[in-house]
Every structure is written in structure tokens, then in C-alpha cells.
Amino acid sequence: MEFSSRRKKSVTKFQTELYGHALQFYGQPPVENISLSEFETFAVDRLKLLKTVENLGVSYVKQSEQYSTKLEKEFKNLSFPYRPDTDDRKAQNGESEYEKRRKDHISHFILRLAYCQTEDLRRWFIQQEVDLFRYRFNDLDPKCKLEFLHRNNLQYDTISVKEKKTLLDKLVSSSYAVSGITVENQDFYKVPFQDALDLVRTRKVYLKGGYVYIPHQDIITIVLNDFRTRLSKALALTARSLPAVHSDERLQPLLNHLSHAYVGQDYSIQKNIGKISLEQIDSLSGKSFPLCMRQLHQALRESHHLRHGGRMQYGLFLKGIGLSLEQALQFWRSEFIRGKVDADKFDKAYAYSIRHMFGKEGKRTDYTPYSCMKVILSNPPSQGDHHGCPFRHSDPELLKQKLQVYKVSPSGISQILELVKGMHYQLACQKYFELTHNIEDANFSLNHPNQYFIESQKVLGGGKDIKREADTPQRSQENTAAKGSTAARDPAANASQNLAEITEELDSFFQDARL
Structure with missing residues (x-):
């Protein structure tokens, strides 16, 4: 992709063929020149779209009527193609629909550059693009679906x-x-x-x-698997070209800012360090821990040991809610020596990994607690493991028994299991939050275990210092909490407010970058 101050007005034969269908696999990168202004506009608009896809995906059942209606509205507002529109093409001599498809194509490749940089960024980008692709493919009529399959050599x-x-x-x-x-x-x-x-x-x-x-x-299931595989490989290849891209002083700060615009709260920011005491953990696990962390805590208390996957998932979560390095070492040491590990062995075999989580060993990376997406999609548990997402990785009957032990009502268990059956794992966790906190609507889109903890503390009215300090890094959650009593109960409405605020900062950043 090249960039210049002027855009070429002529439409090549290659572009005409490339944008001949409303949907594509993004196999061919853009070959035209675009201005930095257009670069910025396209990038921000696609980020808005992907963030809307993410918010709706954890607020509604995917492909439900509400989900589709709200996503269709966002496509129209941002001028992205969502289905072939014959009348629109004729009204503008093909220009309007062509421009939408061109924007869709170029903006996808811009965000590839921004979101290929780390595993977490790639995972987020792939998930949103897959959900977006699913909606658009399902919205095509049968004839267009066949045309798409043939154009992409998907000859099943x-x-x-x-x-x-x-x-x-x-x-x-x-x-x-x-x-x-x-x-x-x-x-x-x-x-x-x-x-x-x-x-x-x-x-x-x-x-x-x-x-x-x-x-x-x-057949959409097979097409999605193909799309996911191609995109994953493409992001890996794009990452190899980053040194050349970063040599351009105009692009490096823009791409870095874009990649951090929608990755959520940084729970490694420890402004609430020490506000959680070790004595509180047992009580908090039953009141404010999501089910994934609650089962890890229970397994640790029962067996006095967790394997590496469980230690990483639970240890980073505890770090995110405010446990200091000294507290973490004391917590894990006291628990392990109650089992089969003596204090000397703990210091030699396990203390290093705990210091490593806090950025005090190795590459000194300050590791961030796992998001719901990472827990669900990566490193599934095997026999003897307790990490992962209970809604994704537990047998339905075992999950039902666990929910019964935790005093979830029979009707609530049925609702949760129905969501699990439809593979709506974050919605199932959100329903668990509502049932265990005795509220009808959580009024937020759950996508992080530490977010669950913070929102639980708000509902229960305890831990005011924890709530205030933990909310500071994320403007969107702070605003949602401040306006929760007066805002509409529609999660998408709150998401739109947050998007508007974050977008203002992005626009401001781009303007400063041009100066």
C-alpha cells in the first residue's frame, strides 16, 4: 500500500474486478495511492465498526434480530457495504457502492498493520473480523452466496x-x-x-x-474456518513487514495509537496495589469473582496446587484486582507448602514465575490479566487442569452441578445452559453475574474477568477504594458508572457513548499528528 497527498481518480480494471462483490476474503492488498487524511478516516471508521461488533456480540445473541438490526444501522452510518444494493448503485452510477467497497477493503488492510503486532491484538482483530464476516455472509441472498463461493474458488x-x-x-x-x-x-x-x-x-x-x-x-461454518485461517496467516506475514512500515515516521505513531484504541482497560496498571488483603480473598471469591476465577480459587484451596495454566490465569487476575508482588508471593507460598511443596522448593521452582508476572524477571514485561477472549480461545484445559472458561470448557452436566452448588436457581441454570449450547459463553457469564447479584440487567458488556470483579464491587456497594482506583484507567467504564442511573438500559446505547468519547480522542490525535 502506498500513501500520497492525492488520490488517483481513475478506476482500474483490477479495482473493478476486486470490488465486483460486496464481500471478499481480502486476499489482494490495495495497490492505489491514498492520502493520509483518507487513511485516518478509514481506520477510525473501521475501528468504530469492529468495536460495535464486539459490544453487540457480548450484549446480544449473535445473528438475533436485535443484533442484526443494530449492526445494519452501524453499517449505514459508517458507509460500509453490508448487502448488494441495486438501487443505490444505479443512483450513483456505481460510484456510491464502489466507494463503500473500496473503503471496506482499504480499511481492513490498514488495521492489519495496526493489529498484527502482538498475539492479543491479532486475536482481537480476527475475532471481530470473523463475526463481521459471518453477519455479512448470512445477509447475502442464496445467489450471491454461490457467486461468492465461486469467486473465491471454494468448490466444495x-x-x-x-x-x-x-x-x-x-x-x-x-x-x-x-x-x-x-x-x-x-x-x-x-x-x-x-x-x-x-x-x-x-x-x-x-x-x-x-x-x-x-x-x-x-456452509457458513466451513467458509468462516477458511476465512479465519487465511486471516491468521496473513497477519503473521504482515507482522514481518512491520520494520519497513515503522521506518515511516508518519505511520508508526498512527498505527501504535490505533492498536491501543480499543484493546480495553489495562488491568496491569496497579494504582490499587495493596488495597486487597490476603484475608479478603476467600470472601471476595464467593461474592465478586467470575466463575472461572472462583473455580481456580476453590481448586487451589482444596489441592494446594495449580498447574502453570491455572497459576498464570489466576495469578494475573489477582494482580489485576490489587495484590502486590509481596502479597502474591506470600499467598502462593502459604498455599503450596500446605500441599506437597516445601518452602525451599517453592522458592526455587515457583517464586521466579510469580516475580516474572509482575515484570521483575526475564524480559521484565508487566503482564496483563487475561481477557475473556483469551481465556476462551487459547490453551484449553486438559485432565487435572482448572484454568479456562467453565462455560466453554466444562461438560454441561458438570457445569449444571457447579451452578447448583453456587445456589443458582433452576430457571437461571436453564438460561445459562441454553446460552452455552448456542456457544454464547460471555453472555452466559453475564447471565451468571445477573443471577448471583440479583439484578435484571447487568447494563455492561462483559469481556474481562477483572471487569466482572469491578462491576460486582459496584453492585455490592463494598470496596469503594477498589472501585474508584480500578476504574481510573478506563474512561468508558468510568463514564458508564457515573451515568448508570440515568442512561438507557440498552448496552449498545452505552457503547455508542463510549465510542463517541474515544473517537474524539482519536480524531484529536490525528489532527495533532498532522501538525
Whole structure:
């Protein structure tokens, strides 16, 4: 991608073909010159869009009517393409729709540069882009979906009519929302089962001989896996080019600022250090810890040991709520020596990793507590582990038993399990928050365990110093709390307010950068 003070007005044959469809895999990078002003506008608008996707994804069931309505409105407001619009294309001689597709394409690649820099940034960017792609693909009519598959050489093998008739009963009984009539009138794709693990796990497809038979309506799962894989590889390649990009003094500060605009609160900022005493932890775990941290604390108290994954997830969480390095060493040492680890072995084998979390060893990186997305998507627990997300990684029956022990009502458990069944893990955790705090609407979008703790402290009215100090780094949460009594109960409305405030700062930064 090149940058200049003027934009070329001519539309090349390459661009016409590239923007011939409202949706793409972003396989070809932009080849035209764009101005820095356009660079800034495109980048900020796509960040607004991706942040809206994130907020709606943890506030509503994805692909629900409310979710789709609010996301469609955001597409219109920001002038991004969301479905082929024939009348609009004709009204502007193709220019309006072309410009939307051009903006979509270029802005995606700009954010690739900003969000390829670290694992956490890449994970956030991929998740939002995948959710965005899912919405846009599902919004296409069947003809456009087929056109998209053909344009991207996604030639999945359809089974023959004979094979379809032979497997008719199996396909009807195994495929979600498929009857004998619809089987005859739609294509089924034969795909290796490893390419459709989500469908296999939720038992929505027929599995035979290492292949799954997917009805046309569920092909989105395979397309999304392909999109995620391509984007992940592309971000890794983009990261290799960063030294050359950072040599441009105009771009480096802009990209760094963009990459930090929407990554959420930095819970490694320890302004509340020492405000949590070791004696409080047991009480707080039952009142204000999310389920993932509550189960880690309980496992530690019972077995007096946690494996590395659990120590990292729980240790960084405790650091985020205010435990100092000295307190952390005392906490872990006292617990481990109650088990099979003596004090000398603890100092030699475990103390280093705790100091490392606080940036006192090794590369001296001040590690940040894990977000919900990182807990859900990375390093799944194996036998003997207790880390991970209980809503994502626990067997539904075991999860049900755990919720019963924690005094969640039967109707509440049913609501949570229904959300888990639909793979809405953050919504399930948010519902757990509402049920355990006896409120009807949490009035925030949950995306971090430490956010759960802070919001719990607000609801319970205790720990005022903790609440005040922990809220300082994040303007959006501070404003939400201050306006909570008068703001609309719609989480998307609060998110829009936060977006407007953060966007003002971004715009101000870009203006200063030009000066």
C-alpha cells in the first residue's frame, strides 16, 4: 500500500474486478495511492465498526434480530457495504457502492498493520473480523452466496442425488432444521470432519467415514474456518513487514495509537496495589469473582496446587484486582507448602514465575490479566487442569452441578445452559453475574474477568477504594458508572457513548499528528 497527498481518480480494471462483490476474503492488498487524511478516516471508521461488533456480540445473541438490526444501522452510518444494493448503485452510477467497497477493503488492510503486532491484538482483530464476516455472509441472498463461493474458488463437493436418497433418513435425523422435503431441494456438501468441528461438536451434521454432510444453509461454518485461517496467516506475514512500515515516521505513531484504541482497560496498571488483603480473598471469591476465577480459587484451596495454566490465569487476575508482588508471593507460598511443596522448593521452582508476572524477571514485561477472549480461545484445559472458561470448557452436566452448588436457581441454570449450547459463553457469564447479584440487567458488556470483579464491587456497594482506583484507567467504564442511573438500559446505547468519547480522542490525535 502506498500513501500520497492525492488520490488517483481513475478506476482500474483490477479495482473493478476486486470490488465486483460486496464481500471478499481480502486476499489482494490495495495497490492505489491514498492520502493520509483518507487513511485516518478509514481506520477510525473501521475501528468504530469492529468495536460495535464486539459490544453487540457480548450484549446480544449473535445473528438475533436485535443484533442484526443494530449492526445494519452501524453499517449505514459508517458507509460500509453490508448487502448488494441495486438501487443505490444505479443512483450513483456505481460510484456510491464502489466507494463503500473500496473503503471496506482499504480499511481492513490498514488495521492489519495496526493489529498484527502482538498475539492479543491479532486475536482481537480476527475475532471481530470473523463475526463481521459471518453477519455479512448470512445477509447475502442464496445467489450471491454461490457467486461468492465461486469467486473465491471454494468448490466444495456436493453429493449426488443417488447418494442423497440413500442417506435421506440419516440426513434428516442428523441435520439441524432439515426435513425430508428440504433434503430433496438443497445441496449437501461432503467435507472432511476436521474442517467442521463446530458442527460435529454441536451434533448438527451427519458424520460417516471421516466426512460430514453439510446442508447448504450451514456452509457458513466451513467458509468462516477458511476465512479465519487465511486471516491468521496473513497477519503473521504482515507482522514481518512491520520494520519497513515503522521506518515511516508518519505511520508508526498512527498505527501504535490505533492498536491501543480499543484493546480495553489495562488491568496491569496497579494504582490499587495493596488495597486487597490476603484475608479478603476467600470472601471476595464467593461474592465478586467470575466463575472461572472462583473455580481456580476453590481448586487451589482444596489441592494446594495449580498447574502453570491455572497459576498464570489466576495469578494475573489477582494482580489485576490489587495484590502486590509481596502479597502474591506470600499467598502462593502459604498455599503450596500446605500441599506437597516445601518452602525451599517453592522458592526455587515457583517464586521466579510469580516475580516474572509482575515484570521483575526475564524480559521484565508487566503482564496483563487475561481477557475473556483469551481465556476462551487459547490453551484449553486438559485432565487435572482448572484454568479456562467453565462455560466453554466444562461438560454441561458438570457445569449444571457447579451452578447448583453456587445456589443458582433452576430457571437461571436453564438460561445459562441454553446460552452455552448456542456457544454464547460471555453472555452466559453475564447471565451468571445477573443471577448471583440479583439484578435484571447487568447494563455492561462483559469481556474481562477483572471487569466482572469491578462491576460486582459496584453492585455490592463494598470496596469503594477498589472501585474508584480500578476504574481510573478506563474512561468508558468510568463514564458508564457515573451515568448508570440515568442512561438507557440498552448496552449498545452505552457503547455508542463510549465510542463517541474515544473517537474524539482519536480524531484529536490525528489532527495533532498532522501538525
